[in-house]
Amino acid sequence: MTEPRWLDAREAHLWQAYRDTQRELTRVLEGRLISNSGLSGADYALLHPLSSAEGGVLRTRDLGRSVGWERSRLSHQVSRMEKRGLVCREECAADARGSMVRLTELGRKAIEAAAPDHVAAVRTYFFDHLSIDEQKQLTVLLDRVLSGIPTPAFPAAECDDPAVDCT
């Protein structure tokens, strides 16, 4: 086996900065979200695509795709939010084996109340530190890194029932 190519000091600095930024941005944004609105980051992550969808409803598998979560994580989070009255599950009219997640009126009010402060926080802690040109550079770099990551062999949220091919 060839000798591992360990990160040098410059590379280790970048990798640490990447991981620290990720952790600290999540901490500050989710902390502010929960204290201002009572919503967790996971609540917000699901409410956002539902509130943008036509009629406030999405197929479970499309909701899973939009947040990139494994099916079990999505299912547990939807159950928690269902108990709190933020969303409800429905059968899919077009596909008896499919399921849908619908935003309730309470869920819509919750994200509408939370969103203005959340977007202000995203600006304060992220966008306001970057010029327009830097934002464009960063988008190019992140898109390139992202495009190099293979998608899962069996996309976890692809299908509501693993026995059914619904791609």
Added chain:
Amino acid sequence: MTEPRWLDAREAHLWQAYRDTQRELTRVLEGRLISNSGLSGADYALLHPLSSAEGGVLRTRDLGRSVGWERSRLSHQVSRMEKRGLVCREECAADARGSMVRLTELGRKAIEAAAPDHVAAVRTYFFDHLSIDEQKQLTVLLDRVLSGIPTPAFPAAECDDPAVDCT
């Protein structure tokens, strides 16, 4: 209240790219780590600073600082790793109220076995997509964003006992 400044399409693209990159890099790196070495991302995160520390031992509060975790998360993860024989807790010789975490021989073997493939994966999925100049640009941008995030008012991992000032 003034009208919220929602993200425009360009900003929303960057924010989505940032969040998708974070989630997908974590998924691919942690997936490869666990399948190749049996270590979780959280295991690796604690084993790494311990393996670099003199004598393989750190004060619990310094270990917490190095990973930026809340005390309860750190404590639970150390307990899990202690049960698997990767680390052990010790009292602090210099401070009867402080505690230390020590890498065991098994823990050192585990990270030494895992590290070569992990660093290769970090190169494959992150560094190899960026030129040296782009890596330097990205470091500047991330350092700037990071420096704008306030540290917690009461750093969670600052002190083993909240009643004791051990800064």
